[in-house]
Amino acid sequence: xxxxxxxxxxxxxxxxxxxxxxxxxxxxxxxxxxxxxxxxxxxxxxxxxxxxxxxxxxxxxxxxxxxxxxxxxxxxxxxxxxxxxxxxxxxxxxxxxxxxxxxxxxxxxxxxxxxxxxxxxxxxxxxxxxxxxxxxxxxxxxxxxxxxxxxxxxxxxxxxxxxxxx
Numbered sequence: 001x002x003x004x005x006x007x008x009x010x011x012x013x014x015x016x017x018x019x020x021x022x023x024x025x026x027x028x029x030x031x032x033x034x035x036x037x038x039x040x041x042x043x044x045x046x047x048x049x050x051x052x053x054x055x056x057x058x059x060x061x062x063x064x065x066x067x068x069x070x071x072x073x074x075x076x077x078x079x080x081x082x083x084x085x086x087x088x089x090x091x092x093x094x095x096x097x098x099x100x101x102x103x104x105x106x107x108x109x110x111x112x113x114x115x116x117x118x119x120x121x122x123x124x125x126x127x128x129x130x131x132x133x134x135x136x137x138x139x140x141x142x143x144x145x146x147x148x149x150x151x152x153x154x155x156x157x158x159x160x161x162x163x164x165x166x
Contacts, residue, residue, distance in 0.1 A: 033060070033079060035115040043079070044114040046071055046086065046097075046147075051104060055113075056097035062087055071097050074137055080114060083140040087148040090159075098149040101161055110145055110163040121145045121163030129160045136160055 036042040036057070044058040059070035066072045067089060077085035088098040110121040121144065128151060129136060136146050143165030151157040 033115060035113075041066075041070065043073060044112060046145075047111040047113075048101075048104070048108060049111075050108050051100040053097060053100065056088070058086060067095060068093060069095050071095075077137055077146075078139065080117060080119075081143055083138065083144050083146055084112060085137050085146040085148070090149040091152065098147065101147060101149050101159060102151075104161045110147075112145055119143065119145075120166045122166060123161055124164045125160075125162040127160050129158050131156050131158050133158075136162075 033043040034040045035044055039057070041059040042057045043060055045055040046058060047054050047056070057070045058073050059066050060073045060075055062072040062074055067087060071086050071088040073079070074085040074087070077083055088101075089096040090098045090101060104123055104126055106123050106126065108123045110123065112119045112121065129148075136148070145163045145165075147161040147163075149159050151159050
């Protein structure tokens with residue numbers, strides 16, 4: 001259940017009660033979304049069992065320092081409802097959580113677990129996009145999860161896997 005005082009966690013925005021007004025946005029994310037007592041950066045976990053992705057930890061942000069250790073959450077995307085957008089390395093990193101994403105097939109199940117809810121999605125779309133195509137990050141009314149990773153030997157391309165909420 002979403003805690004009292006948090007008015008929304010969609011589209012990368014929060015509306016907090018007074019006790020959180022005097023802390024930074026990063027501290028607010030940690031306060032409201034942190035799911036792991038041992039690592040306050042973790043805001044959720046993603047699993048795609050058929051691809052061997054098991055409870056990959058998710059942290060807010062897509063900077064190299066973040067995706068060098070976690071699956072990254074695009075800060076301007078939803079945290080729970082709407083379009084949750086995540087990215088990860090697929091090779092060349094100890095955090096290459098999406099290394100098997102290239103083998104994704106339609107109808108595979110994605111599980112996204114947060115402090116408040118576990119959601120499941122079915123993969124409905126797999127496509128190649130340009131690295132500059134940010135339209136896939138747009139907010140949506142339908143619950144979806146958008147997973148993005150590089151394509152081997154194609155520096156300007158990304159693999160985009162979209163799951164729709166069940």
